[in-house]
Amino acid sequence: MSATAPASTHHTVDLLVVGAGPVGLYGAYYAGVRGLSVAVVDSLSQVGGQVTAMYPEKEIYDIAALPVVTGRDLIAGLRTQADQYSPTYLLGQEAQELSRRTDDDGRERLVVRTSAGVVVDCGAVVVTGGIGTFTPRPLPAGEELLGRGLDYFVPSKDAYVGRDVVVVGGGDSAIDWCLMLEPVASSVTLVHRRSAFRAHAASLAQVEASSVRIVTDAQVVALGGTDHVESATIQAKGAEPETVPCQQVVAALGFTANLGPLREWGVELHDNRHLVVDTTMATAVPGVYAAGDITDYTGKVRLISVGFGEVATAVNNAAVHLDPDAQLFPGHSTDQPHAVPVPA
Numbered sequence: 001m002s003a004t005a006p007a008s009t010h011h012t013v014d015l016l017v018v019g020a021g022p023v024g025l026y027g028a029y030y031a032g033v034r035g036l037s038v039a040v041v042d043s044l045s046q047v048g049g050q051v052t053a054m055y056p057e058k059e060i061y062d063i064a065a066l067p068v069v070t071g072r073d074l075i076a077g078l079r080t081q082a083d084q085y086s087p088t089y090l091l092g093q094e095a096q097e098l099s100r101r102t103d104d105d106g107r108e109r110l111v112v113r114t115s116a117g118v119v120v121d122c123g124a125v126v127v128t129g130g131i132g133t134f135t136p137r138p139l140p141a142g143e144e145l146l147g148r149g150l151d152y153f154v155p156s157k158d159a160y161v162g163r164d165v166v167v168v169g170g171g172d173s174a175i176d177w178c179l180m181l182e183p184v185a186s187s188v189t190l191v192h193r194r195s196a197f198r199a200h201a202a203s204l205a206q207v208e209a210s211s212v213r214i215v216t217d218a219q220v221v222a223l224g225g226t227d228h229v230e231s232a233t234i235q236a237k238g239a240e241p242e243t244v245p246c247q248q249v250v251a252a253l254g255f256t257a258n259l260g261p262l263r264e265w266g267v268e269l270h271d272n273r274h275l276v277v278d279t280t281m282a283t284a285v286p287g288v289y290a291a292g293d294i295t296d297y298t299g300k301v302r303l304i305s306v307g308f309g310e311v312a313t314a315v316n317n318a319a320v321h322l323d324p325d326a327q328l329f330p331g332h333s334t335d336q337p338h339a340v341p342v343p344a
Contacts, residue, residue: 009118011088013037015318016112016122018095018262019129021049023292023307025078027126030315032085033330036322039120040082041090041112043135048075051304053136053153053255057176058203062305090118096261098125098288110287124318127262127275127283127290128311139168139251141233142223149229150249153177160185164245166232167191168220169252175199177250178207189213189244191220191234223249259294270296281314287321289314 015031017024020042031038046052051071059068066074093116101109101121112120136152143150154160154177165185167177170192182188190207195216197204208214217237224231224243233243259273268276268284274296281289291314292307320326 010121011039011090011118012121013039013088014123014322015039015315016041016095016110016120016125017087018042018112018125018127019049019292019294020044020047020089020091021128021292022051022074022078022304023311024049024126024128025075025082026308027128027291027311027315028082028087029078029085030312030330032082032087033333033336034315034319034326036315036319038085039088039090039122041093041095041114041118041120043092043094043115045092047079047089047091051075054171054173055176056154057180058172058200060304062303064305064308090114090116090120092116093118094260098265098285108287123322124287124289126281126311126314126318127288127294128292128307129259129262129294135256136251137253137256139220139249139253141221142229142249145223145225145229145249148227149225149247150223150251152251152253154180154250157181157184160248162186163247165189165248165250166220166234166244166246167250167252169250169254170194170197170199171252171254172199172203173254174250174252175203175207177252178212179203179210181250182207182210182212185248187211187213189215189232189234189246191215191218191232193217193219220249280317281310282317287318289318 014036015038017027017040020040028038028040056072058071061068093114095112096115097113099111103109110122160181161184163185164187165181166189167174168191178188178190190212218234220232221235222233223229229249231243232246233241235241266285270276275283275290275294277290277295281291283290291310293302316328316330320328
């Protein structure tokens with residue numbers, strides 16, 4: 001089984017994957033195919049990256065062999081695929097300092113320290129961090145109740161069953177949360193500070209046709225409760241404040257993203273936001289590769305499907321970097337032992 005947030009503060013692995021989104025999870029799988037031990041670090045508290053944080057219930061249509069799949073099911077499948085090889089997940093922490101050391105055999109090793117003080121000693125790094133580290137935009141009211149009824153994304157709908165829920169936001173994430181929670185919650189109220197929504201029109205139409213109460217031109221200005229959220233006060237433009245009972249608040253106000261400490265690693269940047277790579281997906285820093293939306297090269301197309309191919313290329317080249325005598329071509333997957341059962 002894979003490990004999540006292990007207590008150990010030092011891990012020695014062949015490969016470190018920075019970013020646990022779709023591309024990072026597929027990279028963890030491919031590292032296993034190559035027989036490499038791998039750790040995966042991500043600033044979010046769960047795997048899935050942008051997909052989990054922003055559109056878990058949205059249907060995706062451009063994944064090969066899957067005519068349609070929700071973001072949540074895509075991530076679940078990718079994790080099952082990766083977990084065959086028991087990666088170590090270091091979640092809720094950011095990859096920060098990069099240094100080097102020479103081992104007893106004279107080989108250079110990379111040492112990455114995370115924001116949680118965890119040290120990862122590895123032979124190579126593959127950065128799959130999408131557009132960088134995600135930080136949720138905070139809800140100014142009731143920040144002290146974060147984790148006690150106030151959340152920024154919904155890992156599971158179980159905690160919302162039979163609850164009065166207030167969702168704050170006007171983008172795809174807010175609409176997706178409403179569609180996900182409306183069938184199980186006692187009530188759902190959607191609060192948006194504007195009259196127009198940024199969300200996909202078809203999804204918005206579903207919410208409008210549901211039992212979700214929609215309050216526009218309004219903001220949540222206060223949360224009530226001491227140990228847990230008990231109410232929310234909504235201030236609509238030109239109206240008196242209204243306090244509604246609620247036990248769960250989802251603030252889907254978007255995320256800010258930046259490269260953070262990766263800027264200090266010596267990588268070449270394009271537009272100050274993307275890592276420049278060559279055809280092997282190598283950056284300007286020896287032993288550091290990148291794949292997915294965070295990369296840039298001539299002709300780059302930012303799609304999940306493209307990222308899958310890029311990370312396979314990155315991992316296979318990293319395997320040769322670790323062992324120059326290794327073959328670049330990994331062999332066919334049908335020749336590999338797999339723990340995932342083949343569908344009948």
